[in-house]
Amino acid sequence: MPPHICEICRTARAQILRPKNHARICAACFIDIFESETAETITSTSLFQPGERVAIGASGGKDSTVLASVLKTLNDRHGWGLDLVLLSIDEGITGYRDHSLEAVKRNSAELGLPLKIVSYEELYGWSMDQVVAQVGKKGNCTYCGVFRRQALDRGAAMLGVGHVVTGHNADDVAETVLMNLLRGDLPRLSRATSIVTSTPSAARGPEGSFTNVKRSKPLMYAYEKEIVLYAHHKKLDYFSTECIYSPEAFRGSARTLIKNLERIRPESILDVVRSGIDMAKLVPDAAGNCKSGCADKKRKQEAQAEQEEGEGGCGSGNGQDAGGEMAEMERKLWQDEKAEEDGMEVEIKMPMKAVNGQNHDRDIAASGPPTSALITPTSDQDHDRHTHLSIPDLETKQTTVPIRTKAEKKQGRKMGKDGIARPAQTLGQCERCGYLSSQAVCKACVLLEGLNKSRPRTGVEVGGGDG
Amino acid sequence: MPGRPRREVTVDRSLCRRCQDNEPTITIRTEPLCATCFAKYVSTKAVKRMESFRVRHAEAGSERILLLPLSLGACSTTLIHVLSQHLAGQSERTGRTGFKLHILHVDGTEPAQSSSSLNKVRECYPQHSYSSLPLADALSLEGIHELLNLTESQENTAEALSIAVANLNSATSRDDILQLLQRKLVVDFAKRHNCEAILWGDSTTKLAERTLAETAKGRGFNLPWTVSDGESPHGIPFYFPMRDLLSKEIVAFTTMTEPPLADLVVQREQKRMVSTKNTTIDELMKQYFESVEQEYPGIVANVVKTTSTGKEQTLLWLYSSLTTNSRMRETGLRLGRDLLKTLLYSRCALSATHLHAIVYRAYSEGAEEDQACWHWEERELQQS
Numbered sequence: 001m002p003p004h005i006c007e008i009c010r011t012a013r014a015q016i017l018r019p020k021n022h023a024r025i026c027a028a029c030f031i032d033i034f035e036s037e038t039a040e041t042i043t044s045t046s047l048f049q050p051g052e053r054v055a056i057g058a059s060g061g062k063d064s065t066v067l068a069s070v071l072k073t074l075n076d077r078h079g080w081g082l083d084l085v086l087l088s089i090d091e092g093i094t095g096y097r098d099h100s101l102e103a104v105k106r107n108s109a110e111l112g113l114p115l116k117i118v119s120y121e122e123l124y125g126w127s128m129d130q131v132v133a134q135v136g137k138k139g140n141c142t143y144c145g146v147f148r149r150q151a152l153d154r155g156a157a158m159l160g161v162g163h164v165v166t167g168h169n170a171d172d173v174a175e176t177v178l179m180n181l182l183r184g185d186l187p188r189l190s191r192a193t194s195i196v197t198s199t200p201s202a203a204r205g206p207e208g209s210f211t212n213v214k215r216s217k218p219l220m221y222a223y224e225k226e227i228v229l230y231a232h233h234k235k236l237d238y239f240s241t242e243c244i245y246s247p248e249a250f251r252g253s254a255r256t257l258i259k260n261l262e263r264i265r266p267e268s269i270l271d272v273v274r275s276g277i278d279m280a281k282l283v284p285d286a287a288g289n290c291k292s293g294c295a296d297k298k299r300k301q302e303a304q305a306e307q308e309e310g311e312g313g314c315g316s317g318n319g320q321d322a323g324g325e326m327a328e329m330e331r332k333l334w335q336d337e338k339a340e341e342d343g344m345e346v347e348i349k350m351p352m353k354a355v356n357g358q359n360h361d362r363d364i365a366a367s368g369p370p371t372s373a374l375i376t377p378t379s380d381q382d383h384d385r386h387t388h389l390s391i392p393d394l395e396t397k398q399t400t401v402p403i404r405t406k407a408e409k410k411q412g413r414k415m416g417k418d419g420i421a422r423p424a425q426t427l428g429q430c431e432r433c434g435y436l437s438s439q440a441v442c443k444a445c446v447l448l449e450g451l452n453k454s455r456p457r458t459g460v461e462v463g464g465g466d467g
Numbered sequence: 468m469p470g471r472p473r474r475e476v477t478v479d480r481s482l483c484r485r486c487q488d489n490e491p492t493i494t495i496r497t498e499p500l501c502a503t504c505f506a507k508y509v510s511t512k513a514v515k516r517m518e519s520f521r522v523r524h525a526e527a528g529s530e531r532i533l534l535l536p537l538s539l540g541a542c543s544t545t546l547i548h549v550l551s552q553h554l555a556g557q558s559e560r561t562g563r564t565g566f567k568l569h570i571l572h573v574d575g576t577e578p579a580q581s582s583s584s585l586n587k588v589r590e591c592y593p594q595h596s597y598s599s600l601p602l603a604d605a606l607s608l609e610g611i612h613e614l615l616n617l618t619e620s621q622e623n624t625a626e627a628l629s630i631a632v633a634n635l636n637s638a639t640s641r642d643d644i645l646q647l648l649q650r651k652l653v654v655d656f657a658k659r660h661n662c663e664a665i666l667w668g669d670s671t672t673k674l675a676e677r678t679l680a681e682t683a684k685g686r687g688f689n690l691p692w693t694v695s696d697g698e699s700p701h702g703i704p705f706y707f708p709m710r711d712l713l714s715k716e717i718v719a720f721t722t723m724t725e726p727p728l729a730d731l732v733v734q735r736e737q738k739r740m741v742s743t744k745n746t747t748i749d750e751l752m753k754q755y756f757e758s759v760e761q762e763y764p765g766i767v768a769n770v771v772k773t774t775s776t777g778k779e780q781t782l783l784w785l786y787s788s789l790t791t792n793s794r795m796r797e798t799g800l801r802l803g804r805d806l807l808k809t810l811l812y813s814r815c816a817l818s819a820t821h822l823h824a825i826v827y828r829a830y831s832e833g834a835e836e837d838q839a840c841w842h843w844e845e846r847e848l849q850q851s
Contacts, residue, residue, distance in 0.1 A: 181682060182766060184773035253755070260751055261683050265639055268683045268748065275687025279774075282691065326763050333765030334496060 008033065019225035020266060027233045034222070034230050039074050041221055045195050048082055048163070055087040055161040057152060058107070058115070060100030063167030065107055065238040066227045067219055071165070072111045085159055089151045090119035091144055092127025093243060100239040107237060118155035120147050124444070126451055134451055143451075146443045150435055156213045168217040171224040171258060174269045177276035179254040183329065190280030193273065195220055223269060253326075493719055496764060502723050509712060509720050513549045516696065516708040522557050522565040531566040533706075534662040535595075536573065536653045539584050539733040541718050542709055543668030548728055550666075550708070551592045566663075568595040571656055573649050575602030584733050591731065600656065603628045605648035608655055615644075639747040643684070646749075654701045664704040672714035672760050674707065675770040676752040683748050695775040710771065713764050714757075 004014040004024045012026035025033070042048060056071060058064045068086060075082045088104050091097050101117065108115035121127040124147060132140050156164050173192055180189035191197060196216045219227065231238055261268035429435065430442030441449075478484065483491045483501035491499030495508060525531055535550070537543045550568060557564045572585050582599075589597050605611060606623035615631040628648075635641045657665050669677070674694045681693055692700050699705040709717065721728035760767050 177682065178679065181679065181770055181773065184769040186773060253759070257679075257751070257755060261748065264746055264748055264751060265637060265683075267685075271685030272683055272687075274685045275682040275690075278688035279682075279690065281688075326766065329769075330763040330765045333769055337765070337768075 016229060019223050019229070019262075020270075022266060030226075031230065031233055034226060035070055035073060035077075038070050038218060038222065039078065041195070042074070042218055047196070047216055047218060048080060051081045051083070052163055053083040053085070053159075053161050055085050055116075055156050055159055055164045056113075057164055057166045058086040058088050058104045059167075060088070060103035060107070060239040061167070062227055062231050062236075062238045062240060063169055063219065063224075065103070065236050066231050066234075067165065067167045068107060068111060068113065069234060069236055070230075071218070072113065084113050085161065086113050086115040087152065087155045087159065087161070087164065088115065088117045089148055089155065090117050090121075091148070092119060092121050092129050094129055096241060096243050097128075099241070103237055103239040110237070116155055116159050118151050118158065120151065123147070123151055123154060124448060126448070131451065134454060143447055146447055150442075150444050153213055153435075162213055164213060164215050166215060166217050167219055169219050169222050169224045169227055170269050170273055171262075173217075173220050173276065174272035175254045175258050177272050177279075178257055182253065186279065186282070189276055193276040193280050221270065221273070492723070495716065505720070505723065509545070509716065510549045510552060512711040513546065513708045514553050516706065516710060517550070517553070517565075520566045522561050522563060525563070525565045531663045532569050532661060533566050533664050533666050534569050534571055534653070534657040534660070535666045536668075537570050537585070537588065538668065539572065539581055539588070539731070540668070540735070541721050541729075541732050542670050542673065542714070544588065544728055544732050545717050545720055546666065546668040546709055547588065547592055547595070548724065551594065554594070568666075569660060569662060570595050570597045571653060572597070572599045573602055573652055574599055575645065575649065581733050584731055587731050598656070600652060601625060602645070602649060602652065605652040605655075606631075608651055611648070611651070637747075638745050639684075639749070642747040642749055650701070654703055657703050662703070664706055665699075666706050666708055668709055669707050670709045670712050670714045670717055671768050671771055672756050674710060675767045676749065676756050678770050678774050679755070680749045680752045683752070690774040691776060694771055711768070713760055713767065715760055 006012045006014045006026035006029050007023050008025050008029040012028065014024035015027050016025050016030045017023075018025055018030065048054065054071075056064065056068045058068055068084075071082070071084060074080065075084060086104060086108050088101060090101060104115060104117075107113075119127070126134075128140065128144055131143050135143070152164055156162075176192035177189055180186065180192065195218075196214055230236075258269065258272070261272070265271075430445055431440055432445040433442060435442045435444065439446075479487060480499070481490075482499075483489045483504050484498040485500060485504040489501035489503065492502045493500055493505050495505065500508065520531065520533065535543070535547060537547065547568070547570065554564045554566075554568070570588070572581070574581065585597070585599060603623055603625040606615070606617070606628055612618075612621070616634075617627065617631060621627050632641050632644060635644060653665060656662075678690060678694055681687065681690060686693075689700075692698075694707070696706050696710070697704055721732055756767055
């Protein structure tokens, strides 16, 4: 059988069976078409302003490495004049993040892009290793997720950047679409499918140069397999180990389904994304329908988003819990149905989490694999962003111990319990750190409070002990 | 009410949760039920969905006829059984019935025993009228020749159909086009026979399967119209009375009636997944929900509940995009040309709702047929 000839250039021998449409093409044509499709995505959605300063959320994994490489190439080729920087978050996970950060550093040197690393230790006074030592291996992903979303925003603020791009690919988005369908969460589905996740601070008007940070995902139409192929043929240097705190990656229903669908019909992945985008338009007051002109609703929606996104960590994190979460949701649905049948409201008693006195009804809505499960284990992205502290403020705050007053606690608990008659969520600022939050105290500060409570307060205890 | 203590009722877990008289034979969700209470459960769930067809809504003299497409599977057979009992109850109580049933069996891909099975159903429930059509009849419907690339001269035989279907390039597309033809045939029959609505036998599980399958086929826009009761894009209302029952509950029910309904049901061979390549998207989803249904029935129901809402939104969105989005206009023009013409020329004469319905049909029919035969082009997929 004669070797296949590339379907595009008709000269070179075809080396690649393109995962997206099974076209046989050569490596050069593949790289070319991958880049031009990404460029098409960027230009058709007017993702960047000329001369914009853009931070690439870089984890050292395949997605963000390819994103950085493609953006750099396209920026040079098309003269977009973007000022690209790499932004990495150091969670402080020995044996995982330290290695992947080495890959990011090598990429930074290779591509000639400046790199900024923001660490949890420096921002919150806790590295993930310390958090795990404190709370154990189960449930630590919540901390990681909540901390990360603020960390990316604060990192962007430190760099003076108004736009952070992340490496979410089509498989990730498709997976989120199915997952949220299974979970019955259309608002979240709608957020996952928009290429630019809306920016609450932008909606509030400019309040400072750092507040307008938007997030976007230029690779959301790119197949995971093609990203791997691109990395391979461009000989990119990336790190591919999963987080050590989530040894069993989240291989939940959605992921398996997506992989099987891809085998049956490769176009399915984009079809699911397409469906997701269309369905998102069906959500009342969602991004698609109410983009302008109703700031109030929008803010409310953002407030919800802020709540949702905080839950859970980096997707792979909830591996062991995934089944439990489905069971938990099943139990809740069953209760609801019973209540409806009996024609009465039942008070749903939520498991009280020690550190989380507020927001119980939300917890339920967001149970199940977290949104951020669409992030591949090695990537650093989270979706949304909020206001920041100005830098000096941040520095003085970073290791203070937030302790809530009794009144605050009471209020928090009250809000949690009467889930029905709660006032509409509105975005305000966290009274501790100034981060955008719909609650009086933002999620990260609540988590920190819990952590700090159990940390021995050295100054006091060592000196203590009178007669 | 808060404050007032409710009287504690002691429940004997070893007896039926509802009547506390009999030994339980089946566990529904968390409740052990006896056969009688379970039968009541199944029938209540289905009948509750038939509220718009109650006796009091029926005008004397003009009988409402509802079409019930019978696949001879567990769901549609159970639906006939339950509704037959319901109608008998109505006429016993009031002397008349809220509606009449017309049963239609489409003879297509089912195994050969289906005709004898259909006769058995007819003997069991002789009060309804029955029809049977070969699937190849769908070829004579308007637009189907163009859709399948058939020439004018080709005859509408089963052979022509199987050749046309075999030409499609994947198992999923073949499955898809057969479903599409079957639905078109049923809709056409219902309209010609003045039926007021179509009662489909789909269970919660089936609807959830369809929700995810349609999503995977890129038809998410259509979901609220695919799985909800009432107006459908096909010009006749669709109802799914079994929508609150799981497949496994229905299958269990067919073995517990006297005589067992299971004898009437044509057993379809379960194709085991040998290689994923030759399975279809629908089969994949079927297998997926079979497993979810065992442990998490609530999640299955929730999928359907979530996507059943939002019809209004779809129309508003379609209406606005049809006027702004060229791709949609093209699709609409290609396949819903006449409908679109009506829309453009008589805009002022139509009411807003009517207008929306027309726009919707133009688009949904166009897009669906479009996809079934020729998958979307890359370019269109990537960008909207």
